Every structure is written in structure tokens, then in C-alpha cells.
Amino acid sequence: MNDQEVLQAIDQDVKSNKIIMFVKGTKTMPQCGFSAATISIFNKLGKPFETRDILANPDLRRLVPAYSDWPTFPQVFINGQFVGGCDICTELFEQGELQKLVEAAV
């Protein structure tokens, strides 16, 4: 796939999954503390969510930041909207706002 096709595939994936996050590693074997913390928050929320492993897919690692215009991972999208990474999800969760976003989406 060329870059344009990868970006289209990312867009398709983001828009067809209510909650999706691009992380380092997998749900069961996260490879980074920030990815692990973010997955843990969404496990607590108890709604289905998809993860994509950017370590296993260099195209995603290179182009998701271009898609979202944000440089770091993890990256969480809810209802097609970029929400943020670990810091933002943690803060929104502590404020009770993440629960509202998820309830509204799923």
C-alpha cells in the first residue's frame, strides 16, 4: 500500500469502530507503560474496544501521527474523533468525562 492507501485504511478503521486505539503491543501484552495504562482504563469502562499494534505495523506507526496530527502513542479514537493519549484519557477518566464519551459512543 502507498501512504495514501494506508491513510485511507486508517480512516476506515477509525470510522468503523466506536472505540479504537493505536498502541504499542496488544491488549494482553502491551509493550509500553502508557499503552498498558490506557488499555487498563478502557478495561475498567467495560465496553468493547479495538486495539491496533503499531509495533507490528510500521506503516501505522509512521502514518497514524500524520492522520491525527499528534506525535505520540497511544492514540485513542472514540466515535471517529481523536480523544488523546494516556495523559488525556487518565484525566478524562478521573473527571468522569471519559465514561460519558464512551456511553454516548457505544
Next chain:
Amino acid sequence: MQGRGMMEPGDLERLVAAALPGSTVAVTDMTGTRDHYEVRVVSAAFDGKTLIERHRIMHRIFEPYLNGPVHAVKYKTLTPAESAR
């Protein structure tokens, strides 16, 4: 400041003050190594903005220094009304 080996908390505070006039800034050195910082900013520029929009504003300020003297910055972004709560 760019190209110097290190950035002191005061350097970061001055960058934010210049970019967001009227804001209140407090920088904490998280590790004591002058390269992992928490930056707490209270600014009316955050009014009506989501967290990611606020963090984008902060990231634009520090981007030239990341991957250089600054390894990691954690943002705490509040509007004046939120900080008064």
C-alpha cells in the same frame, strides 16, 4: 535557548508566558534531571477547548525542544474558571 544542553524550569515558563500572555505557569522537574517536566498552565486561551485542543496548543510551544533538551512534558491545562474550583 535552542541548542543549549539543558532547559531550566524558568526557560519553559518564559516560553509559555510569551506564547500565552496572561497565563499562569508552574513547571515541575519530575525527575530532577532537567528533561522531564510537568507544566501546569492556567489560561483563558483554553476556554471552550477540549483537552486534546489544549494539549495541541502546548505541544506547539514545546515541539522545537522535544527530542532535544526536553525528553518529555506532561501538561496540566486549566481555564481560569476551572482553576478557581
